[in-house]
Amino acid sequence: MSTYTNAPYHHGNLRQALLEAALIILEKEGQNGLGLRDLARAVGVSAAAPYRHFDSRAALLEALAVTGFQRFSAAMEAVASTEPAQPMAAMGKTYVLFALDNANLFRLMFSPELKRDNRPGLRMAADAAFDTLRQAVGGDQRSGRIKALAAWAKVHGLAILLLDGQIALRAGEDTEALIAEIIGGL
Amino acid sequence: MSTYTNAPYHHGNLRQALLEAALIILEKEGQNGLGLRDLARAVGVSAAAPYRHFDSRAALLEALAVTGFQRFSAAMEAVASTEPAQPMAAMGKTYVLFALDNANLFRLMFSPELKRDNRPGLRMAADAAFDTLRQAVGGDQRSGRIKALAAWAKVHGLAILLLDGQIALRAGEDTEALIAEIIGGL
DNA sequence: TCCTATATGTGAACAATGTCAACTTACACC
DNA sequence: GGTGTAAGTTGACATTGTTCACATATAGGA
Numbered sequence: 045m046s047t048y049t050n051a052p053y054h055h056g057n058l059r060q061a062l063l064e065a066a067l068i069i070l071e072k073e074g075q076n077g078l079g080l081r082d083l084a085r086a087v088g089v090s091a092a093a094p095y096r097h098f099d100s101r102a103a104l105l106e107a108l109a110v111t112g113f114q115r116f117s118a119a120m121e122a123v124a125s126t127e128p129a130q131p132m133a134a135m136g137k138t139y140v141l142f143a144l145d146n147a148n149l150f151r152l153m154f155s156p157e158l159k160r161d162n163r164p165g166l167r168m169a170a171d172a173a174f175d176t177l178r179q180a181v182g183g184d185q186r187s188g189r190i191k192a193l194a195a196w197a198k199v200h201g202l203a204i205l206l207l208d209g210q211i212a213l214r215a216g217e218d219t220e221a222l223i224a225e226i227i228g229g230l
Numbered sequence: 231m232s233t234y235t236n237a238p239y240h241h242g243n244l245r246q247a248l249l250e251a252a253l254i255i256l257e258k259e260g261q262n263g264l265g266l267r268d269l270a271r272a273v274g275v276s277a278a279a280p281y282r283h284f285d286s287r288a289a290l291l292e293a294l295a296v297t298g299f300q301r302f303s304a305a306m307e308a309v310a311s312t313e314p315a316q317p318m319a320a321m322g323k324t325y326v327l328f329a330l331d332n333a334n335l336f337r338l339m340f341s342p343e344l345k346r347d348n349r350p351g352l353r354m355a356a357d358a359a360f361d362t363l364r365q366a367v368g369g370d371q372r373s374g375r376i377k378a379l380a381a382w383a384k385v386h387g388l389a390i391l392l393l394d395g396q397i398a399l400r401a402g403e404d405t406e407a408l409i410a411e412i413i414g415g416l
Numbered sequence: 417t418c419c420t421a422t423a424t425g426t427g428a429a430c431a432a433t434g435t436c437a438a439c440t441t442a443c444a445c446c
Numbered sequence: 447g448g449t450g451t452a453a454g455t456t457g458a459c460a461t462t463g464t465t466c467a468c469a470t471a472t473a474g475g476a
Contacts, residue, residue, distance in 0.1 A: 058424080058425085074342060074343070075342075075343075076343055079461090079462070079463085080462080080463065080464090081461080081462065081463080089425070089426090090425065090426050090427075091426090091427095091462095091463090091464095092425075092426070092427080092464080092465080092466095093424080093425050093426075095463095095464075095465080096423080096424055096425070097424095100463080100464080101462095101463065101464090148342075151342055154390070154394060156260060156261075156334075156337055156393075156394070157260070157261075157262055160394070160395070161395070170396075174396075190411050190412060193388075193397060193408075193412055194384060194388075194412045196387070196391065197383075197384050197385075197387035197388035197391055197412060198380060198383050198384040198387055199383075199387065200387035200390065200391060201382070201383035201384055201385065201386035201387025201388070201389075201390065202379075202380075202383035202387070203387075204340070204386065204387065204390060205382065205383055205386060207342075208340060208342070208346070209346070209347070210356075210360075211379060222379075225376050226376055226379055226380045226383060244453080244454085265432085265433065265434085266433080266434065266435090267432080267433065267434085275454070275455090276454060276455050276456075277433090277434090277435095277455090277456095278435080278436080278437095278454075278455070278456080278457095279453075279454050279455075281434095281435075281436080282452075282453055282454070283453090286434080286435080287433095287434065287435090
């Protein structure tokens with residue numbers, strides 16, 4: 045399993061190298077700027093090589109989205125473990141900041157081109173991430189469910205609108221402060 | 231300008247025909263399933279013909295998004311002109327239902343691939359649509375702004391989460407009722 | 417230590433796509 | 447009626463995702 049050197053095969057650990065390079069390209073160029081050939085070139089490998097590790101470009105994107113959900117989940121758990129005074133507000137802020145800090149990865153996670161129905165791995169990763177949310181928010185009981193869904197919608201919508209530059213900041217206004225104000229009433 | 235027959239040129243009114251066919255294909259196949267060549271084939275015209283009316287595929291998509299915003303705007307104004315008892319709730323419901331009824335068009339309107347910065351036409355159409363919202367909601371005064379943004383985020387997020395099938399309905403639960411419940415507290 | 421099965425990477429090819437340039441057609445208008 | 451120009455066609459190009467036949471390096475048993 046774990047060897048001393050981290051370069052097990054021919055060219056090194058290609059799968060990992062591909063994912064890492066892909067994340068960088070994705071964040072810089074966006075989902076459509078991430079081509080398999082460019083990616084292969086960036087890693088210094090032939091255009092067909094990635095197919096030994098991913099069935100298709102879509103599968104590569106799915107793998108990226110899965111790691112995205114894992115990071116997202118980790119960020120959420122980190123906040124929850126803090127046991128903040130206002131759990132929902134704290135997690136909401138983290139939610140939005142994660143989206144802003146990982147813009148294209150976040151967009152990929154919710155990309156319609158990755159139909160979650162056909163991708164059990166992605167579905168599971170997404171569900172796991174949101175379960176973290178649900179637990180902290182207590183949306184399991186019938187009473188809290190509507191409130192939890194409403195909070196989720198608000199936070200998710202805020203993230204997307206900010207990402208799209210749809211919410212214009214006023215002069216001297218701070219993004220983080222605005223987020224806090226909007227989320228405040230949770 | 232306006233002629234008796236509505237088939238001004240060679241093949242008929244291509245631009246309009248393209249847009250109409252594109253809307254149908256878009257709703258059925260999604261943004262990535264909408265190829266220029268397929269579209270041209272569907273209208274019965276050569277692959278290069280669309281370039282007489284749209285600079286690029288992106289320009290075609292932009293035109294589609296613009297008509298999307300116009301329809302959206304119209305739906306909003308229609309509701310507002312009703313002068314409902316709860317303006318925000320009524321418009322919110324319309325907002326979400328529009329998204330569900332025009333899933334792929336709605337997604338296109340907010341597609342990151344259409345950077346609104348570089349597309350004044352799209353930006354204007356979007357702003358016009360949201361202005362309708364802002365007016366009805368009264369988010370111009372400093373006091374109401376946060377509340378208006380929060381409502382917008384909530385509604386937009388709800389639309390997207392429902393579109394993605396992320397919010398699971400419980401047994402015997404009605405989508406529209408759930409929307410009303412979640413939006414209720416505006 | 418050698419041999420072989422197998423995992424990994426290469427190279428050349430394919431079909432499909434967006435796009436463009438040169439050419440043709442048909443309408444509008446003087 | 448002749449001509450300029452808008453609208454459509456044909457054929458080409460580069461690029462992309464993907465595949466197949468081939469090459470190579472590694473692992474693990476003989």
